[in-house]
Amino acid sequence: MEGNLSYWKKGIRDGIPISLGYLAVSFTFGIAAKEAGISVMQAIIMSATNLTSAGQFASLGLINASAGYLEMAVTQLIINLRYSLMSCVLSQKLSRETSFIHRFLIAIGVTDEIFGVSAHIDGKLNPYYTYGLISVALPGWTLGTFLGILSGNLLPERILSALSVALYGMFIAVIIPPARHNRIIAGIIIVSMFFSLMFTKLPILMLISPGFRIIILTVVIAGLAAILFPVKEGDMNET
Amino acid sequence: MRPNVYMYILVMAAVTYLIRLLPLTFIQKEIKNTTIRSFLYYVPYVTLAVMTFPAILTATNNQWSGVFALITAIFLAYKGCSLFKVSLASCLVVFIVELFL
Numbered sequence: 169m170e171g172n173l174s175y176w177k178k179g180i181r182d183g184i185p186i187s188l189g190y191l192a193v194s195f196t197f198g199i200a201a202k203e204a205g206i207s208v209m210q211a212i213i214m215s216a217t218n219l220t221s222a223g224q225f226a227s228l229g230l231i232n233a234s235a236g237y238l239e240m241a242v243t244q245l246i247i248n249l250r251y252s253l254m255s256c257v258l259s260q261k262l263s264r265e266t267s268f269i270h271r272f273l274i275a276i277g278v279t280d281e282i283f284g285v286s287a288h289i290d291g292k293l294n295p296y297y298t299y300g301l302i303s304v305a306l307p308g309w310t311l312g313t314f315l316g317i318l319s320g321n322l323l324p325e326r327i328l329s330a331l332s333v334a335l336y337g338m339f340i341a342v343i344i345p346p347a348r349h350n351r352i353i354a355g356i357i358i359v360s361m362f363f364s365l366m367f368t369k370l371p372i373l374m375l376i377s378p379g380f381r382i383i384i385l386t387v388v389i390a391g392l393a394a395i396l397f398p399v400k401e402g403d404m405n406e407t
Numbered sequence: 408m409r410p411n412v413y414m415y416i417l418v419m420a421a422v423t424y425l426i427r428l429l430p431l432t433f434i435q436k437e438i439k440n441t442t443i444r445s446f447l448y449y450v451p452y453v454t455l456a457v458m459t460f461p462a463i464l465t466a467t468n469n470q471w472s473g474v475f476a477l478i479t480a481i482f483l484a485y486k487g488c489s490l491f492k493v494s495l496a497s498c499l500v501v502f503i504v505e506l507f508l
Contacts, residue, residue, distance in 0.1 A: 185494035210412050217420040227419055234410055237418050244422040250454070251423070255430035257447045260438060268432065275428035280458055285490065287451040329468040330502040336463040337480040337497035339455040344484035346452075353452055360456035368461055382457050389453045394445035 172296040179300015185338045186281045186301060187308030192331030193221050194309045198316020204228040208317050215313040219279055219306060222379060223247045247379045253386060254283040261286065261293040270295040277302035281335055288342045352397045360389055472504040 194215060201211040206228070218224055223244050230240050255278050262271070274295055282301045286293055347354035367373045367381045376384070438444055464473040476497040483493045 182490055185491050188494070188498070206412065210416065213413070214416045214419070217416060218423055220423055223419065223423055227415065231412060231415050237410065237414060240415055240418050241422050244419050245426065248423050248426050251427045252430050253450060254454070255427050256434060257450050259431050259434040260444070260447055262431075264435065264437060271431040272428065275424060275431050278427035278431075280454070284451060284455050325468065326502060326505055329472070329505060330498045332466040333463055333473065333476040333480075333497045333501050334494045336459045336466065337476065337494035338490050339459045340477070340480040340497075341484045341488065341490045341493035343452050343455050343459075344481055345487060348485060353449075356449060356452050357456045360453045361460040364457040365461050382454055385457045386450055386453045390446050390449035393449045393453075394442050397445070398441045399445040399448050 172294065175294040175296040176300040176303075179297040179302075180304050181300075182285055182297075183282075183301040183304035185334050186285065187304040188331055189281065189334035189338065190305055190308040191312040191315075192328050192334065194312030195316035195328060197221065197224055198313040198318070200225060200228055200316075201313070202317045204232050206231070206317070208314065211313050211317045212310055215310045216306065219276070219309055220248055220251075247377070250280075250379055250382050250386070251278045251283075253383065254278050254280075254287075257287055258283065258293065261289070262295070263292045266295060274298050277305070279305070281305065281338065284339055284342050288346075352393065356389060356393050360385060363389070467501050467505070469505055469508050471508060472501040475504050476501050 197215070198211060201214075206214070214224060214227070226243055226247055227240065230243060255275065258274065258278065262274075277298055282298065282305055285301060286298050289297060343353075343357055347357055363385055364381070367376060367385070438447070460477070463477050464470055467473045467476070479500045480493050480497045483496055488496070
């Protein structure tokens with residue numbers, strides 16, 4: 169139990185940047201929810217049960233248009249499909265004995281950010297580490313929504329702008345250190361960023377939604393890398 | 408009649424949770440295939456790189472503060488600073504740069 173507690177505490181510490189970033193993003197979600205005519209209670213429940221930015225933003229337009237429930241389900245499936253790829257990665261980070269209850273609980277927290285931080289942990293993932301991340305990230309996400317919908321101008325514009333890079337800073341802190349000693353990872357990061365830029369600038373490609381852009385690029389680039397540079401067992405445990 | 412908002416929330420939450428849950432419960436065994444293992448090993452790097460760039464450049468009020476935040480984060484991460492420090496430093500850089508722009 170002692171070990172689990174320290175993993176949980178470590179998760180809380182690493183979850184603080186996630187929580188700050190979420191506060192900024194969910195604040196803007198709260199403002200958008202208010203404009204879409206969602207009540208405070210509804211917005212809070214949505215954030216607490218969904219914990220996903222793109223999916224929630226998209227839902228506002230659908231709710232406003234009185235779309236069908238099936239349409240809502242399909243939209244969420246398309247936008248959030250990338251999470252299943254992340255869950256596949258996490259399934260391999262867990263020890264085989266990890267019980268169902270832990271798998272059900274970890275699933276609550278499969279977001280871009282919590283996944284990114286959980287995946288970069290050394291060796292096997294202790295579920296309590298992820299619980300630590302969730303226990304600060306989820307309140308941050310929900311609180312931001314509440315504050316945003318309560319008063320659109322509670323946080324000064326400058327602070328919101330500054331907080332908006334918190335999550336990106338964290339992503340960079342996850343991917344750069346392993347790239348120092350591994351040229352393949354460094355190359356993969358550069359190639360990924362280059363094609364990501366192309367997908368936002370080039371005609372036709374820029375029409376692809378961010379969710380699908382992430383899925384397509386991840387499958388193609390990580391797939392080619394896996395074929396060209398298969399990882400040896402020893403290397404995999406290092407990072 | 409306008410559909411029920413709580414029903415929408417329930418549908419959204421159920422779909423999103425299932426997407427997250429199914430791979431975690433169905434894949435219990437350790438995958439032995441080297442190519443699949445390598446693929447899963449490389450996934451986080453591609454996903455996080457794609458999500459960060461170029462999005463960081465348009466996240467802030469001013470593109471230049473985004474550029475400085477990116478450079479700061481890469482530099483500090485390269486130096487081996489913790490997640491928290493890198494993240495906080497990039498926020499501070501945005502704040503400071505935007506005071507002058």
